[in-house]
Amino acid sequence: MTTETTKIKGLLQTLSKIHSSLKIEEVLETSLREIVNLLGSEAGSIWEVDERKGELFFRSIVGSAAPRLRGKKLKLGEGIAGTVAVTGKSLLIDNVESDVRWKREFDEESNFKTQNLLTFPLVTGGRAIGVIQLLNKPGGFRKEDLNLLSILSAPISIALENAKLYTRIRKIFKETSLSLAMAIEKRDPYTGGHTKRVLTYSRAIGEMLKLDEEALEQLELSAILHDIGKIGIPDAVLRKKEPLNDEERKIIERHPVIGAEIVMGVEGMERILEGIKYHHERCDGSGYPDGLTCSEIPLFAKIIAIADVFDALTTQRPYKRALSAEEALQYLKERKSRQFWGPGVDALEKALNSQVL
Numbered sequence: 001m002t003t004e005t006t007k008i009k010g011l012l013q014t015l016s017k018i019h020s021s022l023k024i025e026e027v028l029e030t031s032l033r034e035i036v037n038l039l040g041s042e043a044g045s046i047w048e049v050d051e052r053k054g055e056l057f058f059r060s061i062v063g064s065a066a067p068r069l070r071g072k073k074l075k076l077g078e079g080i081a082g083t084v085a086v087t088g089k090s091l092l093i094d095n096v097e098s099d100v101r102w103k104r105e106f107d108e109e110s111n112f113k114t115q116n117l118l119t120f121p122l123v124t125g126g127r128a129i130g131v132i133q134l135l136n137k138p139g140g141f142r143k144e145d146l147n148l149l150s151i152l153s154a155p156i157s158i159a160l161e162n163a164k165l166y167t168r169i170r171k172i173f174k175e176t177s178l179s180l181a182m183a184i185e186k187r188d189p190y191t192g193g194h195t196k197r198v199l200t201y202s203r204a205i206g207e208m209l210k211l212d213e214e215a216l217e218q219l220e221l222s223a224i225l226h227d228i229g230k231i232g233i234p235d236a237v238l239r240k241k242e243p244l245n246d247e248e249r250k251i252i253e254r255h256p257v258i259g260a261e262i263v264m265g266v267e268g269m270e271r272i273l274e275g276i277k278y279h280h281e282r283c284d285g286s287g288y289p290d291g292l293t294c295s296e297i298p299l300f301a302k303i304i305a306i307a308d309v310f311d312a313l314t315t316q317r318p319y320k321r322a323l324s325a326e327e328a329l330q331y332l333k334e335r336k337s338r339q340f341w342g343p344g345v346d347a348l349e350k351a352l353n354s355q356v357l
Ligand SMILES: [Fe+2]
Pocket: 226, 227, 255, 279, 280
């Protein structure tokens, strides 16, 4: 390994340690579930305050209406949760229907009937960072429930604070990786903006394929770092204006393996590695480094390959004009299943047609 590749590997190792040691979000959901059971209620939620936007959003939901409620928001001061977030005072309400603050749209949209509730502020450092809300206890919530919740709210507040921190760190990890990849990309004079566009196309394909949020996040990191191995390619080859000879081509074609060496052994980067190592493989076995066929190429690599080629075709290079998006898509479709993974090409077409891109 060259000094540069070793340095980058060390940096990624440090960043990924911070990234993977803070899987605290699940703690919040589990705690909420336990509190819902403990108090004998039907459902519950944890709202987080977004001070910048002046609103609250669901961080965790437990109960039958959960899938229909995700993504819903309240303005600070609006509804019962919004009121508790502003006043910092808990509310125990026996008959929700008769409370003017109650936002009944949520019930209507989610087919849920709220009867009674208990809402408690989650406070750290003297300010409400969120709210915990428990719904529908047979016979209504009592003073003892409120006391119990006031005790449990302290560790929940800390868990929420940590979850907020975790979200920020994940964002910073992605941004740092992107800056790193873009700095490396700058050495190659023909690829301005390539990493960012491959990231956008890969994410769009992943969304159309309905990958879950965790897989999408890993796919994004893989797309960001897909050409990181170019750091190990000498300038004389990488920046050469004239067409490359066979030997130089072989040197360039080492970048997926160099990239894989950089992230190898970095905790939590196993799937990310696959996208880096195999993004130049082709379904018919004509790619490199290992000449894998479609069923052997990992999912992320098949997606990134499509995004990578689509961007290369639609970008102007000194030796060729840029194709339009339609022409580039046609190129990929003509080689579907032979070179490029069929469902991935279909997903890209869907993303282009539905204005996601
Ligand atoms: Fe590449």
